[in-house]
Amino acid sequence: MKPENFHKKQKQSEARVKTIIRDKLGWMSGYPTVEHGQLIWRHGQGTYYHDLTTQIDSDVIRKSQRAINTLFRDYPVALPKVVGNAQVWRQRHLSFLHNVKQWFVNDPGQLNSPYEIDKSLIKAMNAAGLNHHSRDDLMRQLLWKFDLNRSMIKPIGQIIHDIQLTDWLDPHMAMNLLSLFAVDQNSSLMLIKLANLIQRNDHITDFDRRLLTPYLRFHSVKSIKKHQHSFAPEPITGRSLNQQLDQVLLGLNGLRNAHRRRCLDYFAGLGVYQLINDWQQWWSLMQPLCDKTANHIQLGGAQHWDALIDLHHQIKAMYDNKPSELSLYHLFESMVSCANDPHIHQALLRFQVTLQQNQNGWPQVQEFIGFFSGLLDLHKPKKEVFIAYLHGLAAYLQFVGANPEEHTPWRTLPDYYWGSTDSQLLRKASSQQIESFFTAVIAIKEIDPNKPSSNDLNEIVSMSLGDLNAQTICEYYFALIQAKLLDDVSHQVAYLAHQTGSTPAELTSLVRIHQALYEDDIYEEAFEAMVDLFVRMQQPKLLVNWLLNQDLNQIKNGINHLRLIEKVFGVDAIPLPVTAQPQNATWIKSYPKMFHDVLATINALSDQAAAKVKNIFKGVWWTKEMIANEISQLEHVVAEDSAKKEAISKRLVKLQRQSQAHQPITHHKAQKIGQKLHRLQLQLHFSAWQERLAKQFIGAWHQLFNLPASDVPSWLTHHRTIAKLTPILDFKSPSKKLAIQVIQARARDEIKPMLGIKANQNFVALLSQQGIDLTGWPDQIKPLQYTTQEQEVITLSVAKDPLEIMDMGGHFGTCLSPGDFNYFSVFTNIADINKQVIYAHDEQQKVVGRVLNGITDHGGLQVFYRYMHHKKYQFHQHVMPFIEQIALNFGLLMTDRGTVSSLCCNKWYDDGAHNIQQTHPGLAPGSAFRKQLLAMKGFCAHSLENSHYFPYVFDIKHLYFQ
Numbered sequence: 001m002k003p004e005n006f007h008k009k010q011k012q013s014e015a016r017v018k019t020i021i022r023d024k025l026g027w028m029s030g031y032p033t034v035e036h037g038q039l040i041w042r043h044g045q046g047t048y049y050h051d052l053t054t055q056i057d058s059d060v061i062r063k064s065q066r067a068i069n070t071l072f073r074d075y076p077v078a079l080p081k082v083v084g085n086a087q088v089w090r091q092r093h094l095s096f097l098h099n100v101k102q103w104f105v106n107d108p109g110q111l112n113s114p115y116e117i118d119k120s121l122i123k124a125m126n127a128a129g130l131n132h133h134s135r136d137d138l139m140r141q142l143l144w145k146f147d148l149n150r151s152m153i154k155p156i157g158q159i160i161h162d163i164q165l166t167d168w169l170d171p172h173m174a175m176n177l178l179s180l181f182a183v184d185q186n187s188s189l190m191l192i193k194l195a196n197l198i199q200r201n202d203h204i205t206d207f208d209r210r211l212l213t214p215y216l217r218f219h220s221v222k223s224i225k226k227h228q229h230s231f232a233p234e235p236i237t238g239r240s241l242n243q244q245l246d247q248v249l250l251g252l253n254g255l256r257n258a259h260r261r262r263c264l265d266y267f268a269g270l271g272v273y274q275l276i277n278d279w280q281q282w283w284s285l286m287q288p289l290c291d292k293t294a295n296h297i298q299l300g301g302a303q304h305w306d307a308l309i310d311l312h313h314q315i316k317a318m319y320d321n322k323p324s325e326l327s328l329y330h331l332f333e334s335m336v337s338c339a340n341d342p343h344i345h346q347a348l349l350r351f352q353v354t355l356q357q358n359q360n361g362w363p364q365v366q367e368f369i370g371f372f373s374g375l376l377d378l379h380k381p382k383k384e385v386f387i388a389y390l391h392g393l394a395a396y397l398q399f400v401g402a403n404p405e406e407h408t409p410w411r412t413l414p415d416y417y418w419g420s421t422d423s424q425l426l427r428k429a430s431s432q433q434i435e436s437f438f439t440a441v442i443a444i445k446e447i448d449p450n451k452p453s454s455n456d457l458n459e460i461v462s463m464s465l466g467d468l469n470a471q472t473i474c475e476y477y478f479a480l481i482q483a484k485l486l487d488d489v490s491h492q493v494a495y496l497a498h499q500t501g502s503t504p505a506e507l508t509s510l511v512r513i514h515q516a517l518y519e520d521d522i523y524e525e526a527f528e529a530m531v532d533l534f535v536r537m538q539q540p541k542l543l544v545n546w547l548l549n550q551d552l553n554q555i556k557n558g559i560n561h562l563r564l565i566e567k568v569f570g571v572d573a574i575p576l577p578v579t580a581q582p583q584n585a586t587w588i589k590s591y592p593k594m595f596h597d598v599l600a601t602i603n604a605l606s607d608q609a610a611a612k613v614k615n616i617f618k619g620v621w622w623t624k625e626m627i628a629n630e631i632s633q634l635e636h637v638v639a640e641d642s643a644k645k646e647a648i649s650k651r652l653v654k655l656q657r658q659s660q661a662h663q664p665i666t667h668h669k670a671q672k673i674g675q676k677l678h679r680l681q682l683q684l685h686f687s688a689w690q691e692r693l694a695k696q697f698i699g700a701w702h703q704l705f706n707l708p709a710s711d712v713p714s715w716l717t718h719h720r721t722i723a724k725l726t727p728i729l730d731f732k733s734p735s736k737k738l739a740i741q742v743i744q745a746r747a748r749d750e751i752k753p754m755l756g757i758k759a760n761q762n763f764v765a766l767l768s769q770q771g772i773d774l775t776g777w778p779d780q781i782k783p784l785q786y787t788t789q790e791q792e793v794i795t796l797s798v799a800k801d802p803l804e805i806m807d808m809g810g811h812f813g814t815c816l817s818p819g820d821f822n823y824f825s826v827f828t829n830i831a832d833i834n835k836q837v838i839y840a841h842d843e844q845q846k847v848v849g850r851v852l853n854g855i856t857d858h859g860g861l862q863v864f865y866r867y868m869h870h871k872k873y874q875f876h877q878h879v880m881p882f883i884e885q886i887a888l889n890f891g892l893l894m895t896d897r898g899t900v901s902s903l904c905c906n907k908w909y910d911d912g913a914h915n916i917q918q919t920h921p922g923l924a925p926g927s928a929f930r931k932q933l934l935a936m937k938g939f940c941a942h943s944l945e946n947s948h949y950f951p952y953v954f955d956i957k958h959l960y961f962q
Contacts, residue, residue: 013078017071021082024067027054028096028148031141031175032103039103052254061101068093096147138171142178152182163192169199173242176249183257190268191249197276198241241276244328251332262339263332265349270331270365278323286318324366331366334373347387348372354394364407371410381426388431389422392438399442409454421457428465428491437461439470444477452477459486466494479504480511488515492531499540506548513547513555523723526559526819533566539576546689549682553719558690560722561697567729568700575696577689580604590625591617592665598677605684616676621669627659704729705743713747715803724806727819728827735824738905742827746802759903760833763857772859772891778836781886786878792842794849794873796882799837802830808837811847812867815909822909831904838883840868840875849875853883854900854910861892862900862913 030043039056054060071079072090083089146152156178159165165174177195181188252260293311339345348369355365376386393410400406409421425434440460444452452460459480463473476497480486485508493514497507517523534543547555565574582600587610591599603609617626634652638645665673701717702709715721728739764774783797799805806826809816816826829835829852840849849868855861863883868875887894896915902908 010078010081013075014081017075017078017082020067020071025064025093027056027060028064028093029145030054031144032056032100033141056100061097065094065097068097092148099147138174141171141175145175145179146182149182155185156181159189159192163196165192169195173246173249176246176253179253180249180260184261184264190264191252194267194272195245197273198245241326241328248328248332251336255336258342259336259339262342262345263335265345266335266339266352266369272326272328275323275326279326282318282323286315286322289315289318326366330370334370337373337376338369340376341383343383344376344386344390347390351390351394354398357398368410375422375426379423379426384431385426385429385434388434389425392434396438396442399445409457421461424458424461424465429461433464433467436468436470436473437464440464440473440477443470443474447474447478451481456481456486459489462489462491463494465491466496467498468494472498475504476507479508483508483511485511485515488512488518490514490518492528495535496531496540496544499535500544502544506544509548510544513552516552517556517559523556523559526563526726529563530559533562533571533574536571537574537576542577545682546686549679550686550690554686554690556723557719558693560719560726561690561693563726564700564704564722564729565693565696568703569696573696575689575692577685580685580688585610590623592623592670594670595673595677598674598681602677602681602684605681605688609684612680613677616673616680620673620676621665622658624659624662627655627662631655631659705740705747707744707747711747716743716747721803724810724818727823731824732907734905735827735907738831739824739827742802742830757831757904760831763834763855763901763903766857767855767859770859774833774890777833777890781836781889784878784882784885786874788872788874790872792873794875794878795841796838796879797841799839804839805830805837807847808850808852811850812869814867814911824907825909828902828905828908832902832908834900834903838879840873840879842873848873849879851879851883852910853886854913855892856895856898856900858898859892860895860898861887862895862898864913865911866914 027041027043030041033040033042041054041056043052043054068090072086076086079086079089142156143153146156159178159181165177169177173195177188177192180191252263255263289311293308293315296308296311338348351368352365355368372390375381381389397407425437429437437460440463441452441457444460456477460473460477463476468476476489476494477486480489488511489507493507493510496502497510502510514527517527530543531540534540546558550558562574580601581604582597583604584596584600585603588596588599588603591613599609599613602613606612614626617623622630631652634648634655638648638652698709698717701722702712705716707716725739725743728736731739767774778798779800781798783795785793785795787793799808806818808826808829809820809823810818814820815822817823829837834855836853838851838853839847842848848870849866851866852864853861854864861883863880866876866879884894886892896913900910
């Protein structure tokens with residue numbers, strides 16, 4: 001040990017002294033027991049739920065003595081700060097070691113307690129009023145434990161005398177209680193009272209329902225007859241309350257002082273005693289009913305059935321009204337977790353007070369403490385976040401009062417926890433967002449007490465995560481409820497609305513657009529990237545205007561264009577809309593002056609501006625010039641064709657009257673036309689912008705695939721193809737490189753583009769060495785048609801076009817869908833010669849079934865998961881014979897074992913081979929076929945005419961497909 005450094009801070013030296021005392025002398029705070037002839041010292045210092053023990057030998061005594069002398073010699077300043085009088089402390093500890101050594105040297109069984117060694121202890125015991133012959137085990141342990149702290153012997157003796165503790169408590173629990181009493185007298189008195197109460201009521205054990213199961217089982221005469229010999233109470237395997245309390249006391253002794261005090265704070269306010277008294281009263285009424293039921297069953301006979309039925313109803317009614325269940329052990333575990341941090345502890349105590357003021361006390365407090373413990377263990381949220389959560393929930397519960405239906409989302413951890421309200425808040429929200437959430441929920445309830453429902457809470461969380469304040473959340477909530485769009489709101493849309501100050505009407509439009517994009521998985525992730533992109537560009541309003549003024553296909557195209565330009569050239573390469581300079585024209589003067597500015601801007605954006613504007617006005621209000629032009633055109637028609645005069649005359653008369661009595665535009669109509677002109681201006685503005693984006697995109701697209709513009713096929717720039725290919729931008733390098741190679745080859749019209757790759761050629765050569773010829777694989781595999789029971793013709797065929805195979809996940813919504821996390825693997829399926837995709841098409845050429853096959857390195861053919869849209873297509877029944885015929889034609893053997901290698905890329909995903917033993921039982925371990933092969937002499941078996949697999953030709957090692 002290092003001597004005390006007087007130049008260091010005093011606190012550091014004191015901390016060092018405390019550490020040495022705890023580590024080297026901590027065992028001396030315990031008491032001895034003899035187990036199997038060994039002297040064991042139980043102490044439990046610094047532990048939790050474990051009774052720490054030390055086996056005493058000469059080495060332990062020697063090290064302890066050296067630690068005492070070293071502390072006294074090397075820490076003359078710090079030691080008295082920690083222990084008081086250092087001289088007395090040293091003398092007492094050395095004397096204690098001497099007594100232990102005497103006991104250790106002699107037979108431990110001969111010296112039962114320290115007072116037989118140190119007579120001065122007898123005086124201390126007499127002063128405490130303790131009879132050292134009463135409960136010898138307890139007294140011996142007690143006096144050893146407090147030999148070094150004799151000031152506690154008198155108060156301990158007093159408490160033992162006052163409550164007659166030695167008469168009703170076993171020594172182990174008594175020692176745990178008295179150990180707590182020595183460090184925290186007030187709180188331990190509460191626990192002593194609790195222990196006494198439990199001792200008197202432990203016959204109701206842990207209230208496990210199994211005690212009553214036999215009496216709750218029957219509900220009719222028939223069930224009585226069936227179970228009349230099994231109506232004895234079932235044994236209870238759980239720990240009794242007494243055992244649970246013993247474990248709790250052990251745990252409390254193992255906690256540090258501050259942590260222990262915080263746990264006891266919870267106990268003090270929980271009303272455990274009242275709950276146990278409630279159980280005692282309940283059991284006093286329930287037990288006679290159970291006894292009567294047992295008597296009637298033992299007597300037997302139909303005359304007792306009516307009485308049994310009546311007793312059953314009484315027991316059921318009593319059981320339905322039983323007190324809340326109590327598990328001290330689990331409650332304490334929850335408290336230990338909740339009390340770990342002092343700040344969270346204080347917030348929980350305030351929550352507990354709020355709950356008890358507004359609820360029914362103990363049962364809800366117990367449930368919430370367990371619930372919060374689960375939250376802390378699962379998420380380990382930031383302190384300030386969890387405290388904000390507690391404050392918000394307390395305010396909510398105070399507002400809703402004691403209605404249990406309002407507490408449902410917060411009473412227990414939901415089955416699917418990660419999608420729950422609490423999970424979303426604690427994993428993603430800030431303190432401010434949590435405050436907004438609970439304030440908004442209360443505000444919504446003030447407007448409509450029946451809302452929000454439990455199902456609405458996650459959507460309110462989404463709006464909170466979008467940084468909306470409580471008032472805005474409330475406004476948006478009712479707008480979305482009315483539009484039936486609440487389920488579709490996301491935090492990205494809410495955040496976009498927050499950034500731009502969108503109105504509720506604009507938000508609902510944004511949600512509809514996002515909903516339409518969400519239905520196409522390709523665009524869901526891209527939309528999130530778009531929001532982030534425009535926020536980084538400080539142009540969120542531009543994105544909102546663009547989304548609200550374009551049709552869905554234009555939005556999808558734009559998303560793809562923007563995403564690719566950013567990935568290839570960077571965000572600075574994205575062109576922004578250019579403000580058009582107004583251009584006046586003669587036709588503009590025929591419209592009211594109030595519209596001239598916007599019309600000049602529209603004129604600058606489009607060559608067809610005059611016609612577009614005219615269509616807008618014609619639907620709302622006509623100028624004098626428009627009426628005159630219309631009259632002139634109709635008169636010209638009449639002059640050209642007099643036969644039309646009668647049909648047109650009424651229209652002419654109406655227009656002439658309208659011209660003579662022409663009314664200026666009303667405010668309402670002017671406002672309506674102004675809105676339409678503004679929308680037209682935005683649409684033309686964004687159309688011009690999208691043209692610029694498209695040009696920039698084509699450059700990025702060509703650069704990505706290294707294709708000159710003259711060689712780019714039309715399919716490569718189709719919006720659906722673009723949507724399937726933009727996710728490759730996020731692939732890791734090897735997969736991204738392979739995907740680009742596949743598209744480059746497909747652009748050269750190579751239907752099976754990767755046959756020339758070295759890895760594929762090596763695989764073909766490997767199988768050739770094993771006698772398997774893949775010539776014509778898979779191009780020469782002919783389609784197969786079959787007719788379903790509903791007389792629908794289905795065609796099975798091997799997909800050969802990469803563009804077809806890219807949709808293998810999208811047809812069935814799997815993880816291989818474009819943009820999903822395993823989409824990279826689709827390009828491996830396209831490129832590798834040892835993999836093939838089989839589709840089933842209906843008569844309208846719609847894909848109704850799909851399966852992936854793979855060839856192992858030893859010539860086995862594996863069938864992976866089979867997908868189909870409906871069992872009516874009978875895909876499973878027909879695709880297996882089709883695959884078996886393919887295997888037969890190429891000399892492959894069906895298997896579910898072995899490795900299907902990734903050839904052209906180092907990464908590949910498969911969803912598990914189909915268990916081939918279901919359709920080929922001959923391959924099962926121990927089958928007659930396998931035994932027949934293994935019994936053959938020689939390595940090859942070329943002719944098994946009577947076997948299950950004739951006429952396959954295969955090597956015996958195919959049985960294992962290594």
